[in-house]
Amino acid sequence: MGEAIVITSGKGGVGKTTTSANIGTALALQGKKVCLVDTDIGLRNLDVVMGLENRIIYDLVDVVEGRCKIHQALVKDKRFDGLLYLLPAAQTVDKSAVKPEQMRDLITELKQDYDYIIIDCPAGIEQGYKNAVAGADKAIVVTTPEVSAVRDADRIIGLLEKEKHMESPKLIVNRIRNHMMKSGDMLDIDEITQHLSIELIGIVADDEEVIRASNHGEPIALNPNSKASIAYRNIARRILGESIPLQPLEEDNKNVFTKIKKFFGVR
């Protein structure tokens, strides 16, 4: 029996879809069987970020309305050997096409076959959010170090805490710009975690590579050299229960000496 994790944020544009794609990819890299579910009906784009758009035949609404079987709608990611699948959202109808009970049944069915179901939640707190949360066991809240994003995350956490079937949500702080945080122009991580007072499961630096990769339909987590990729892989390993310290945020402008010291483990 697998575990369903919903990725949500309240505010739009903080990186829910990117996070979903990369956590899913990183979990598959760890050898887990993963199914990504896009619940942003009418505004789907998880398929684009994953580069699977042109292979969609059926979608989530087709499954719910009984026009096809679940396995027919699932799009297999060929980069992984049968470990990563995507259930795409419909593009022609809107969020009211699905009811929370239907979502719950769908996710329960998927949990039989997969280790992890990653549910990409639409922005907002209306029908789409309710659908996405209905079948989930756990939640990850994505926020950026901006006051408005933190405020919406706070609201979402409040709503998630009322869902009795779910564990306490975990937090990802996305798009961190270290120099702005240092100068005090951005909320710092301590401030955010103190304010939201939920467990921090990962921090991801703002990285142009992320945008480039998602435009090419290749999740950044596939590229082992990027900082953001390591961050996502670490999050995946924390989901698996490993305890990994947070990445240091320092930029690469350290001098050679400190690098050597670090190499030898001297602090």
Added chain:
Amino acid sequence: MKKRQNVTIKGTKGGLVLHLDDNCSFQELKLELDEKLSANTRTQDDRQLIPVTVNIGNRYLIEEQLEELKQLIRQKKNFAVDEIESNVMTKDEAKRLREETEVVTVASIVRSGQVLKVTGDLLLIGDVNPGGSVIAGGNIFVMGTLRGVAHAGCNGNEQAVIAASSMRPSQLRISDCINRISEAWQSEDNHDMECAYMNENRQIVFDRLQALMKIRPNLTRLEGGH
């Protein structure tokens, strides 16, 4: 056997006290009261009104019965019913009284969009985040950081106070008085262990927590209530 008296009249410095027996029926009581008050008719029309306190012991009277009793006494002489005392109250009244005076303890974080409302005093173990609000009929005490909206004395209690370990609200209300927090005040560094109350000019003002013991001595409930 001498018949037991249902109505006893006593004179005190503050006027008359009528003790009404609580074992007889209300009908009997009314009859006897009527009799007693009519009996000693030394007409003193020009005299001023005499305040009367009625003690009805362990009898519970509904609103109409109370009114009936008052009418009866007022008709007779130049009596003015000051107060009707009873030893008993209904469960509803007791419950309301308890709700109004009890301190409700809540351990949670009031997040954006959430509203926490209590009838009595609120003791919140946790924070109030921006966009969240706490409302109480009485006082509000926040053990964590108050960043949202707090409304104390929402039923018109102007004596209500708001206290927080870290006072950084976006807005405070006491009774019907609203205080918008200035940016300058908000950006000041240290607002730990502070309280807010309404002063004589009906303005909400801030002070150190310790000032409350002078400003609102009634907050102390150690010696069995007020």
